[in-house]
Structures are given as structure tokens and as C-alpha cells.
Amino acid sequence: MIPVTRSSMPAFQEYCEAIKPMWESRWLSNRGAIHREFEGRLKDYLGVPNVALFANGHVAMEVAIQTSGIRGEVITTPFTHISTSHAIIRNGLTPVFCDINEVDLTIDENRLEALITPRTSAIVATHVYGYVCHVEAIQRIADQYGLTVIYDAAHAFGETIHGVGIGNYGDAAMFSTHATKVFHTIEGGVVSFRDAERFRAIDNITNFGFTGNDTIGYIGTNARMNEFEAAMGICNLRHIEDEIAKRKQAATRYTERLTGVKGIRLIEPQPGVTYNYAYYPVIFDGYRRNREEILSLLAEHDMIARRYFYPSVDSAECYGNAYPAEKTPVSHYFADRVLTLPLYADLTPQEADAVCDIILG
Numbered sequence: 001m002i003p004v005t006r007s008s009m010p011a012f013q014e015y016c017e018a019i020k021p022m023w024e025s026r027w028l029s030n031r032g033a034i035h036r037e038f039e040g041r042l043k044d045y046l047g048v049p050n051v052a053l054f055a056n057g058h059v060a061m062e063v064a065i066q067t068s069g070i071r072g073e074v075i076t077t078p079f080t081h082i083s084t085s086h087a088i089i090r091n092g093l094t095p096v097f098c099d100i101n102e103v104d105l106t107i108d109e110n111r112l113e114a115l116i117t118p119r120t121s122a123i124v125a126t127h128v129y130g131y132v133c134h135v136e137a138i139q140r141i142a143d144q145y146g147l148t149v150i151y152d153a154a155h156a157f158g159e160t161i162h163g164v165g166i167g168n169y170g171d172a173a174m175f176s177t178h179a180t181k182v183f184h185t186i187e188g189g190v191v192s193f194r195d196a197e198r199f200r201a202i203d204n205i206t207n208f209g210f211t212g213n214d215t216i217g218y219i220g221t222n223a224r225m226n227e228f229e230a231a232m233g234i235c236n237l238r239h240i241e242d243e244i245a246k247r248k249q250a251a252t253r254y255t256e257r258l259t260g261v262k263g264i265r266l267i268e269p270q271p272g273v274t275y276n277y278a279y280y281p282v283i284f285d286g287y288r289r290n291r292e293e294i295l296s297l298l299a300e301h302d303m304i305a306r307r308y309f310y311p312s313v314d315s316a317e318c319y320g321n322a323y324p325a326e327k328t329p330v331s332h333y334f335a336d337r338v339l340t341l342p343l344y345a346d347l348t349p350q351e352a353d354a355v356c357d358i359i360l361g
């Protein structure tokens, strides 16, 4: 059996040591010592000036959007996790879907300007499979129109562009540290942000909006990361480079086997980006078997690939028919053709070979 993903774990004893102090302190949540230590280590690792920690990535994005104070319309990508557009709508804002580019499947900056109206206040875009958005071009447009930029960086933990941590781009960036991600805290989320003054309410909003023992300054939520999760984060952060190196070996084997096969497209690495090998996307476009056939064929051999992202989020059932598919044809095209192959640190190159044998067989 080859699952689509498998959580990295520190040694059992290492985690036990990390949580041991809590049997003395009895401080299990609410910005305890472990939480604060983890925050500091994360800032160093991500190379960002400020971070806030959360119960999960989705609520982290909801709180980042609320704290930034954006209003009205938000231009966003349809080729993402449903979390991104849900977070916009649950803040009472209106998503405006901008189609993606065909090269790396991130938001197409050339289509942004046509979607800007007097009500537009922000761009919320997703780095896809670790391929980063065209951050410079997006920032130029945002600056020109006075828009806030927030990135869903759930796929891009630890990546850099020409040595600059990905969390430094935009006004804020959200990382999910869910068990299935490259780096995890069991469940969890992180927001990095540039301007500490603008985001000063972020920890208060995460804790019901309390600004003092008896003062509630904001309509907040409960989105706190607990100490057990922070302890898992501290442990996993010690091993992240090794885990990424192991993922790279498996990914490299996929690339060796699948490059140059007619009807199979791989996404080219972007210059200057250090990857985390979070996912291995393969586009079946004119291959002798279509995506659904490959998915079932792999499943018959107990190998689990995933249609991801699927469906294009603008066509989610819960949004009714509010967003016609004709407006985002590229997103729909790729949502019908992409599979992400099994990829995790413990996946051996031999297992990657076995997956390729089925795809190419």
C-alpha cells in the first residue's frame, strides 16, 4: 500500500521529552512557554519578522483577512483548496475569481487588472504545489491600486525566492501545519506578516478578541494553537531539512521516469526558488490514458494518487451557480487533468518507481 501522503514524525522519545514540562506547569494552551519558544524558532526558520500561531491553517487565513481590515471585493484564484475562498466569504467579503496561468497554475497576473473595481480591496492568491505566484508582478499591481495582498502559502512552507523567505511577500502569508503537510504540528497554522502595527490585533482576535482580562476589543474567534501542537512543531522543525531532502530523492525519481513522455506534462522548476517538494503534480493531457483511468489503475494496485485541486473551487456546490465556469477555463482545464502522486519523506525511490511502472505500463 502506498498512500498519497504520510506524516513525518519525530522519534517518540523526542516528543515525550518536549511535552514533559507540561506535567509540572499544567499550562496546556494560551501562549504558554512552548508556544512562545516555537514562535521564535519559526521566525528564524522562515526568515520573517513576525508570526502568529493558530489551531489550523484555515482559521489562520480567516483571522489574517479579518485583522487586515479588507472590505468589499477580493480577487482570488479558483485553483486552490476550498479553504481560500471560504475564508473570504466567511469574512463577509465577495470573492472575484481570476483565472490561472498555464505554466505553473498560479493566479494569472495579466488578468488581474481587468477584474479590479472601485470595491476591490485585496488579492488573495495561492502558491500552488510549492510553485510560487509571480510575486513581484502581483505586488506592482497591488501598489498601483492600493490593494492588500495575502498569500495562501500552505504549500510553500520554508521555500525561498532568491534567498528571501516566501513569507515575506505580500502583506501576510498563511502556512498550514496540518498533519499532511511538509511540516506539521498535528493540526495548526501560521501567519507571517510584515507590518506589526497593522496586524497588532492578530493574537487578540485569535483569543475571542480579548485585549485585557475584562476587555473585549474585537469580535474575535477561538483559533489558538495548543502546547502539544507547538511541541510537535519544535520537534519536527529540527528534522525539516532531512525530511525535505528525502522527499527530493523520491521526486527526482518521478522526474527521471516521467520526463519526455508524450501526453504527460510536468511543471518546470521556477528560477531562484528552493523547493520543499510538498507535492508531485502530473498533468495528463493527451496521454493514452486519461487522468481518471490512471487514478483507478493506481488504486487497483493500492497506490493512492489524488485529484488536487478538484473541482475548481468556483464551481463548488455550496456556491450555487454564482461563478460560471466560462470565466475561468484554465482552472477548469487543469482541475480535470492533474493528479498529485504519492509523496512523503519515507517514500523510497523504489516505491516511486513502482508508481511510475503502473502509469507507464
Ligand SMILES: *Cc1c(COP(=O)(O)O)cnc(C)c1O
Pocket (backbone or CB within 6 Å): 056, 057, 058, 059, 080, 081, 083, 084, 126, 152, 154, 155, 176, 177, 178, 188, 189
Ligand atoms: C491544507 C490547505 C489549507 C487548509 O489548511 P488546514 O490547516 O487544513 O486548515 C488551505 N489552503 C491550502 C492551499 C492547503 O493546502
